Amino acid sequence: MLNPDLAPGFYAGEQVVIGENTYLHHPLRVWLDLADRLECYMRVPERADPLLSITFQKKEPRKRDRTPSGDTEKYGAESEFQRIHKLEEPYFLLDMLEALRSLKLPSDARILDLGVNSGEELHLLDLAYPQNTFEVLGIDHSESALELAKSRFPGYLFLAADINALPADLGQFDLILSIGTLQSANIEVEPVFRRLLKHVKPAGHWILVFPNCRYSAGEISYGARMVNYRDPELSLLFKDVTFFRRYFQKHRYTTTITGKYEVVVTARSLQGV
Numbered sequence: 001m002l003n004p005d006l007a008p009g010f011y012a013g014e015q016v017v018i019g020e021n022t023y024l025h026h027p028l029r030v031w032l033d034l035a036d037r038l039e040c041y042m043r044v045p046e047r048a049d050p051l052l053s054i055t056f057q058k059k060e061p062r063k064r065d066r067t068p069s070g071d072t073e074k075y076g077a078e079s080e081f082q083r084i085h086k087l088e089e090p091y092f093l094l095d096m097l098e099a100l101r102s103l104k105l106p107s108d109a110r111i112l113d114l115g116v117n118s119g120e121e122l123h124l125l126d127l128a129y130p131q132n133t134f135e136v137l138g139i140d141h142s143e144s145a146l147e148l149a150k151s152r153f154p155g156y157l158f159l160a161a162d163i164n165a166l167p168a169d170l171g172q173f174d175l176i177l178s179i180g181t182l183q184s185a186n187i188e189v190e191p192v193f194r195r196l197l198k199h200v201k202p203a204g205h206w207i208l209v210f211p212n213c214r215y216s217a218g219e220i221s222y223g224a225r226m227v228n229y230r231d232p233e234l235s236l237l238f239k240d241v242t243f244f245r246r247y248f249q250k251h252r253y254t255t256t257i258t259g260k261y262e263v264v265v266t267a268r269s270l271q272g273v
Contacts, residue, residue: 077144100128109174115181119149179209206267213261
């Protein structure tokens with residue numbers, strides 16, 4: 001391929017003339033996207049101007065996770081899930097910081113994190129509001145993951161509970177946050193959401209995150225997958241996002257939908273505005 005550094009500002013497929021030769025320009029992103037769709041690693045290119053030599057290496061076939069969806073330790077402290085660090089993914093980090101800052105949370109806000117797991121995403125609160133001291137309650141059904149969360153955030157409260165049967169005495173919150181949880185097969189999405197409505201303050205907000213990716217062989221791969229589909233199939237993702245967006249718009253929230261590998265639905269209450 002032509003070294004893309006030699007043709008800044010050119011579009012993919014545009015012709016570039018260097019000396020007596022004509023080349024087609026492609027940004028590195030094109031080859032990374034192709035590697036993703038072919039389920040390959042893209043090795044570091046070798047340079048021999050004006051060209052780069054790119055090698056794709058096939059990934060090992062992805063093993064199907066046969067852990068029952070109701071197993072409370074499917075994403076526990078000893079699971080492969082703990083190797084994933086979402087805050088190292090630029091889209092996720094920047095989209096979440098933008099969503100949190102847009103809410104202008106009060107310094108003493110109460111925050112409920114559903115499906116908190118080991119709590120890594122709670123670092124986002126410190127990054128978005130470094131001067132604030134929030135009251136945070138994290139809920140998950142994995143007790144081993146919650147032990148990790150407690151060690152990371154000793155000032156926050158954590159509760160082992162089934163999201164389908166939340167305690168009635170949780171109180172009300174300025175923000176209800178859920179990252180990659182409400183799409184789980186064992187969650188009854190609409191009944192859970194309707195029960196959560198009594199736990200958000202009249203001027204409270206929501207951030208709901210739905211995965212549009214999967215993790216495989218150490219890398220993130222774009223697009224929601226369904227059983228028996230090899231390539232991304234987004235209909236269930238759109239269905240869930242549309243359900244929440246319609247509800248929020250009907251009940252005096254301004255709603256934004258952002259993200260790439262993770263779709264971030266941010267609902268800001270208009271009450272009191």
